[in-house]
C-alpha cells in the first residue's frame with residue numbers, strides 16, 4: 001500500500017494536467033455560451049441566456065438535435081443486434097480463432113476513420129464499386145444515392161461503433177460459466193431455450209453497457225457525418241463546426257457544444273450507475 | 283440456429299472489412315479515380331502520394347506528435363495507475379472515472395475548448411496545442427491498460443520480494459515493473475495509433491502550415507478524388523495492423539482497448 | 542430391472558483414453574458411487590451418462606431405452622454440479638421450477654411442485670431469494686431440489702459437497718442419503734473421498750485410469766479389495782510382494798497367513814491393514830502374523846497415532862495405525878512386537 005502523501009504526489013501531476021487541459025478549457029468554452037455576440041467577428045458581449053433561448057426556442061435547432069438523437073439511436077440498435085450476434089459467434093468459436101477475430105472486429109478502431117470513411121465513398125459513392133457493379137448487371141439505370149444522406153451516416157457510424165458493442169457483450173458472455181448452459185440442458189432445455197432463458201439474460205448487462213457507450217459515441221461523432229452525410233449541417237457536431245468556423249458565432253456554438261456535452265455526460269453517468277448496480281448484484 | 287449465427291457473423295465481418303479492403307485494392311488503380319477492382323493495376327499513385335508534400339509533411343508532424351504525446355502521457359498514466367491500484371483513499375472509483383473522462387467528452391468539444399483556452403492564454407504555437415490535445419486523448423488508454431496489468435499481478439509478489447529482503451523500491455523495480463512491462467508497451471503502441479489516427483481532437487488546432495496526416499487527407503479529398511489517398515490509406519492500414527498484431531501478441535488487444 | 546446400463550463406454554481426449562471400456566449396470570433405486578483419484582475419468586463418465594459428452598464407443602441405456610445418441614435435454618436426468626450451477630438471474634423458486642417449465646407444465650402446478658421440492662430440502666421459505674443470497678449449503682440443496690423436482694430417471698451428482706466445510710459436508714451427506722432412500726431414486730454419485738463413498742452408497746465402483754477396478758458393496762470394497770490399487774486407495778497402508786506356499790505367504794522376512802487363504806501358490810501381492818496391527822512391549826513373538834522390531838517413527842494425528850516399525854529380521858517396514866490412548870505409547874527406538882489376525886491379511890488378485 002502507498003502512503004497518503006505518496007499517493008497524492010503521484011496523482012498531483014495527472015490531476016493538474018486534466019484540470020489545465022480539460023476542466024478549465026471546457027469550463028471556459030462553456031462560459032461563452034452565456035455571453036452575447038460582440039460587434040466584431042470574435043468579440044464577446046454581456047451576460048445573457050439568449051443563446052440557450054435560441055437553441056431551445058427554434059425548431060430548426062431542436063430538429064437537428066432530434067435528428068442526431070434519432071440517427072444515433074438507429075445506429076445503436078443496429079450495432080446492438082449485429083454486435084451481439086458477432087460477440088456470440090466469437091464466444092462460441094475456438095481459442096485459435098479468437099486472435100484473428102479480435103483484430104478483425106477491432107479494425108475500425110485501429111484504422112483511421114479518415115481511411116474507412118474514404119473507403120465508404122469509394123464503395124458507395126455515385127461512381128463507386130456498388131453502383132458500377134449494379135449498373136453493369138443492368139439492375140439499375142441510374143446510380144443509387146448511398147452516401148451524402150442519412151443512410152451514409154448510419155452505415156459509417158455502425159462501422160465505427162461496432163467494436164465497442166462486441167467488446168462489451170463478449171465481456172459479459174465470458175463471465176457466464178459454461179456449466180450454466182449444461183445445467184439448463186440437463187433440466188430439459190433445448191438449445192434455443194438455453195439461449196433464451198439463460199445466456200441472453202446473463203449477457204444483457206453487456207448489451208446495456210455497450211448500448212450506452214455506443215449511443216454516446218455516435219452522438220459525438222464528427223468525421224462520419226461530415227464525410228458521409230448530406231450537405232449542410234446534418235448532425236449536432238457538424239453544426240458546431242459550422243458555427244465556429246463559418247459563422248464565427250462562438251457564443252451560440254458554445255451553447256450547442258454545452259448541450260452536446262451535457263447529453264454525453266448524462267449518458268455516461270447513467271452507464272456508471274448501471275455498472276455500479278450490476279456490480280452490487282454480482 | 284448455428285447456421286443462422288454463422289451467416290450473420292459472416293455478414294458483419296464482410297461489413298467491417300468492406301471499406302478497408304476496397305481502399306487497399308483501389309490503391310493499385312492506374313486510372314485517375316480509384317476503381318474497385320482496378321481495370322489496370324499500377325503503383326503510380328503510391329509514387330504520387332509519397333511525392334506530395336502536403337502528405338509527407340503532415341505524416342512527419344503526425345508521427346512526431348504521436349511520439350511526443352505518448353512519451354508525455356506514459357509517465358503520467360503510470361503514476362496515476364499506481365496511485366489508483368496501490369493507494370487507499372476515499373473516492374477512488376470517482377477518480378478513476380475522472381481519469382477516463384477524456385474518452386467520454388466529445389472530441390470536438392475538447393478541440394474547441396483547447397483552442398479557446400490557449401488563445402486566451404496567448405498560446406499561438408500549433409505544436410503545443412496539438413500536444414496538449416493528444417496527451418489528453420491517449421492518456422485514458424494508457425491508464426486503463428496499466429491498471430489492468432497492475433491488478434493482474436497482485437501485491438503478493440511484491441510482498442514476497444520484501445520478505446526476501448528487498449527494499450520496496452527494489453521489489454518494485456525487480457518484480458513488478460518487469461511483469462507489467464508488456465502491458466505498458468502495448469498501451470504505448472496503442473496510444474501511438476490513437477494519436478496518429480485521431481481527427482476530431484485536432485480539428486480546430488492545426489494551421490494552414492502545420493497539419494496532421496488525417497486532416498491533410500480529409501482536406502485533400504474535399505477537392506481531389508485521385509487514388510493517392512487510397513495509397514496513403516493502405517500504408518496507414520499496414521502500420522495499424524502491424525501494431526495491432528504486436529499488441530495482440532504481447533498482452534491481447536482487448537485488455538488495451540477495454541470493454 | 543436395470544435403470545442405467547453402461548456397456549463398453551469409451552472416451553478419448555486427443556490421444557489419451559480417458560474412459561476405457563466402462564461397463565456398469567445400476568438397479569432401479571440403487572445408489573452407486575464412482576470413486577477414484579482426481580483425473581481418473583469419473584466426471585467424464587458422468588457427463589456421458591448425462592449427454593453432455595459423447596462417447597467414442599459403447600452404449601448407454603436409461604430405463605430400458607438406448608439413449609446413446611440422445612441430447613442431454615431429452616434424457617430426463619437430474620444433475621447436481623459441484624459449482625451448484627444455479628442460474629444467478631432467477632429466484633430460487635424459478636431455478637427449481639426450470640425443469641418443469643421446460644417440460645411445458647403450467648405456471649400453477651409448476652409453482653406448487655417447486656414449493657414442495659423446496660420444502661423437501663428444508664428451504665420452503667427461501668423461494669423468493671436469489672441464489673447469491675443463500676449460503677453454500679443452501680445453494681447445494683436448491684441444486685438438489687432442482688434436479689429432483691421433475692422425477693428424473695436417475696440423479697447424477699459430481700462431487701457436490703467438495704466445496705463445503707467438513708461439518709456441513711457430513712450434514713449434507715446425511716440429508717442426501719435420507720432423501721434418496723425415501724424417494725427411492727436411482728443415483729450415480731462421483732467423489733474422490735472414500736469415506737463419503739462408504740457412507741452414501743449401496744455399491745461403490747472404484748475407478749483408476751479410466752477403468753473400473755472393482756465394484757462391490759462399501760464393506761466388501763473396504764475389507765476385501767481385489768487389486769493393489771484398490772487396497773492402496775482404501776488405505777491398507779502395507780502392501781507387499783510375496784510368495785505363497787502351503788497356505789503361508791512370505792514377504793521379505795515376514796511370514797503371513799491369510800484368512801481366507803489366497804487362491805493359489807506362487808507369486809502374490811498381499812495387503813495388511815495398518816489399523817489391525819497391534820503393538821506390544823514384549824520380546825517374544827509367534828512365527829506367523831507377528832514380528833519383533835524397533836519403532837522408527839511415531840506421528841501423533843489426534844484420533845490416531847501412526848508408527849513405523851522395522852522388523853528385526855530385515856523384512857519390509859510396517860505401517861501401524863492405532864487409536865491414540867492418552868498420547869504416543871512408543872518413542873522411536875522402542876522395542877515392540879507387532880501382531881495381527883489372519884483376517885487383516887488380504888491376498889490381492891490384480
Ligand SMILES: Nc1ncnc2c1ncn2[C@@H]1O[C@H](COP(=O)(O)OP(=O)(O)O)[C@@H](O)[C@H]1O
Nearest residue numbers: 554555559577578579580581582583584585586
Ligand atoms: N474437455 C476436455 N478436454 C481434454 N481433456 C479433458 C477434458 N475433460 C477431461 N479431460 C481429461 O480427462 C481426464 C479425466 O478427467 P475427469 O473425467 O474430469 O476426471 P475426474 O472427474 O475423475 O477427476 C483428465 O486427465 C482430464 O485432464
Ligand SMILES: [Mg+2]
Nearest residue numbers: 580583584585
Ligand atoms: Mg471430476
